Amino acid sequence: MPRRFLQRHMPKPDTLRRQRSLRLLAPLIADPALWVLSRRSVANAFSVGLFCAMLPIPFQMGAAALGSWLSRCNLALSVGLVWITNPLTMPLIFYGNYRLGSWLIDTPLREPPSRISTRWIAEQMTDIMPALILGSLVTAVCLALVANVMIRLLWRWHVSRHWKLRRLKRRQRRERIESEFDDLNG
Template identity: 45%
Template sequence: MPKHLIKRWMPDHKTLKEHKHLRLFGDLLLDANLWHLNRRSAAGAFAVGLFMAWIPVPFQMLLAAGGAILFRVNLPLSVALVWLTNPLTMPPLFYAAYVVGCHLLGQPSQHIEIEFTWSWLTSVFETIAPPLLLGSLVLAILSSITGYVVVRGLWRLSIVRQWRNRGADKE
């Protein structure tokens, strides 16, 4: 069940191999482990993808692809999971990371008027960056571990049910 559900949502491996930004990985994309979908590769892909989704940089997909190659887990799933933080969800998720970071650092969160200028960005970088980066790291680690454990558990549960159904069908 989880395998069929995940396969339905995964991007095509041929499309990813030809993606202009992923070409920089070259022959590393030929590793068969990057394209297999099993309990280990899916759980690892969830861990890598969810971790990279919390990293506040614009090239999360490349980081996820690099992580998938490094850990030899399912690459399409890792890359697809970084879209958890898309333009719609990014502001509330990174604000939550900022609040978590402020709480961990023991400092109050600030109300900040956002301007899209370089001078504004450099002026607030010192006050916003430490709690944002700490909160992002903590939430990345928690999401990664949770995703890994949940996928492994659900996959195992699905396999146990299949085995039970096979036994019931024989009787």
């Protein structure tokens, strides 16, 4: 994984600590273990962030911060990944989760009316909620596991590729020096 790229685009702990709105979280933000960019911490941060993003709960960012603190993974990545479910994508994602949950518990889908209102949603919530929760949990667990494995594999591939490139450059440099030495002695 491109560690330099992540470091360049992540917020700095000192900058966050100085913000008034985050003063209550200063002890959490100050923990250096939550800012490490290693294969394990990044993979676990993806798991925590994507898991929390798929849950139909308020304060997903708070849940992701707590999850990153408990699992000792990168705080900024796990909180940032929650924004996959933003106001534009949330209806589609949660509708997909609802459809999956309905399929899993074998209940008929509720067809939306021609005009969706908050009243209709409130009236249907008791019927929709079991399927939505089950579908969201299944999606969250699957997505978290797949993301964790994929990040670990990509990180390993990236590191091994760079080691091979370094080895190749070292070999080429050695061959060039040997050929120059042979030309001088030859």
